[in-house]
Amino acid sequence: MRSTVARIDLGALGHNLDVIRRMAPGMAVLAMVKANAYGHGMLAVSRHLQDLGVDMLGVAFVDEGVHLRYAGVHRPIMILTPIAAAEADAVVLHKFASVVCDLGQARALSEAARRAEHVASIHIYIDTGMHREGVTPADAPTFIEALAALPNLALDGICTHFATSDEEGSEFMHHQLSTFRTLISELSARGRSFAHVHAANTGGIWQAAEGPWTMVRPGLSLYGYAYPDAHHDLRPVLSLHTKVLSTRTIEAGDSVSYGRRWISQRHTTIATIPIGYGDGYMRGLTGSASCLIRGKRYPIVGTICMDECMVDVGSDEVAIDDPVVLIGEQQDPHARIERIDAREVAAWAGTIPYEITTAISARVPRQYV
Numbered sequence: 001m002r003s004t005v006a007r008i009d010l011g012a013l014g015h016n017l018d019v020i021r022r023m024a025p026g027m028a029v030l031a032m033v034k035a036n037a038y039g040h041g042m043l044a045v046s047r048h049l050q051d052l053g054v055d056m057l058g059v060a061f062v063d064e065g066v067h068l069r070y071a072g073v074h075r076p077i078m079i080l081t082p083i084a085a086a087e088a089d090a091v092v093l094h095k096f097a098s099v100v101c102d103l104g105q106a107r108a109l110s111e112a113a114r115r116a117e118h119v120a121s122i123h124i125y126i127d128t129g130m131h132r133e134g135v136t137p138a139d140a141p142t143f144i145e146a147l148a149a150l151p152n153l154a155l156d157g158i159c160t161h162f163a164t165s166d167e168e169g170s171e172f173m174h175h176q177l178s179t180f181r182t183l184i185s186e187l188s189a190r191g192r193s194f195a196h197v198h199a200a201n202t203g204g205i206w207q208a209a210e211g212p213w214t215m216v217r218p219g220l221s222l223y224g225y226a227y228p229d230a231h232h233d234l235r236p237v238l239s240l241h242t243k244v245l246s247t248r249t250i251e252a253g254d255s256v257s258y259g260r261r262w263i264s265q266r267h268t269t270i271a272t273i274p275i276g277y278g279d280g281y282m283r284g285l286t287g288s289a290s291c292l293i294r295g296k297r298y299p300i301v302g303t304i305c306m307d308e309c310m311v312d313v314g315s316d317e318v319a320i321d322d323p324v325v326l327i328g329e330q331q332d333p334h335a336r337i338e339r340i341d342a343r344e345v346a347a348w349a350g351t352i353p354y355e356i357t358t359a360i361s362a363r364v365p366r367q368y369v
Contacts, residue, residue: 033064
C-alpha cells in the first residue's frame with residue numbers, strides 16, 4: 001500500500017448520522033453517496049450506511065446505482081439527476097426510484113415498467129428557484145395529472161432543491177421554502193399527497209426544520225461538515241496522510257519545483273512528500289497550503305507537482321518516513337494536537353469542502369477504520 005492514504009472513520013460517519021437524525025426527528029434519511037460518497041468511497045460507505053438503517057441512498061447517475069447493486073447493496077436507491085430515456089430499462093431492472101420533470105422521461109419509465117410487469121417509483125422534481133432542472137410550480141398540477149395517467153408509475157415523492165442553504169439566514173432559501181410549501185398545500189387540496197416530501201440538504205436540515213418534509217437529504221454533513229458551522233457536533237470522516245519521502249538542504253536563493261515560484265530566503269531543509277494533483281491535492285493550493293509533521297505546521301512550498309509536494313521544515317529535525325497529515329490531526333511531542341480540516345484546505349484553494357474531499361483521486365487508497 002502507498003504511504004499516501006485517505007483514512008475513513010466509519011465511527012465518525014455513524015456519529016454524524018445520529019446527529020442528523022436528532023436534527024430531523026421522525027424523518028426518513030436519504031443519504032448522499034454520489035460522486036464516490038464525496039470522495040470517501042461509495043461502496044464501503046453505502047454498505048455501512050445500509051447497516052445503520054438509512055432509508056435510502058442517493059446517487060447522481062444510473063451507473064452509480066448499478067455499481068451499488070452489483071456490490072450487493074439492497075437498500076432503496078434514488079437517482080437524483082433526470083435520467084435519459086435509454087436508461088429507463090436499467091432503472092426498472094434495478095428497482096431505482098428516480099426524479100422526473102419531463103413527460104418523455106416519464107413515458108420511457110412507464111413503458112419500461114410495463115414491459116417488466118413492474119411499477120417504477122418516481123419523485124416529481126419542482127423548480128422553486130435553482131433553475132437547473134424541474135417543473136415550475138405553476139405547471140406542476142397539470143404535469144402531475146399527466147403522470148398519474150401513465151400506467152406502471154408510482155408517484156411516491158415530490159422534491160425541490162435549495163440554491164442558497166449554505167448561507168445562514170438566506171432570504172432566498174425561505175422564498176423557495178414558501179413556494180414549495182404553497183404548492184404542497186395546493187396539491188393536498190386537490191387530493192394529491194406523497195409518501196416522500198423532501199428538499200432539505202445539509203444546509204436545509206440546519207436552517208429549515210419547519211419545512212413540510214417527510215425525508216431529509218444529508219450530503220456533506222454525513223462526512224463531517226455543515227453550514228452554518230456553529231450549529232453542529234459533526235466529526236470529519238476523512239483524513240489524508242502520507243510520509244516524508246526524502247529531505248535535502250538548500251541555500252538562500254535556491255528555488256523549489258516547477259517555474260521557480262518559490263525561492264528560499266535562507267538556509268533550510270526541504271522535505272518531499274509523495275502526493276500531488278494526480279492524487280487530487282490540487283495544483284491551485286500552490287503558495288497557500290500547509291501540512292503537519294510531528295504535530296507542527298509547515299508550509300508546502302513551490303509548485304505542487306503531479307506526484308509530489310515539497311515542504312519547508314526549516315532547521316527542525318524531520319526524517320524520512322515521518323508521518324505527514326494534510327487533512328486531519330496530529331499530536332506533537334508535548335501531546336498538543338494540531339488540526340487541518342477540509343474547510344481550511346478549501347479556503348486556501350478558494351473553493352468548498354465538497355470539492356476538496358471529492359477531488360481525492362482513485363489512486364489514493366481508502367483505509368476504513
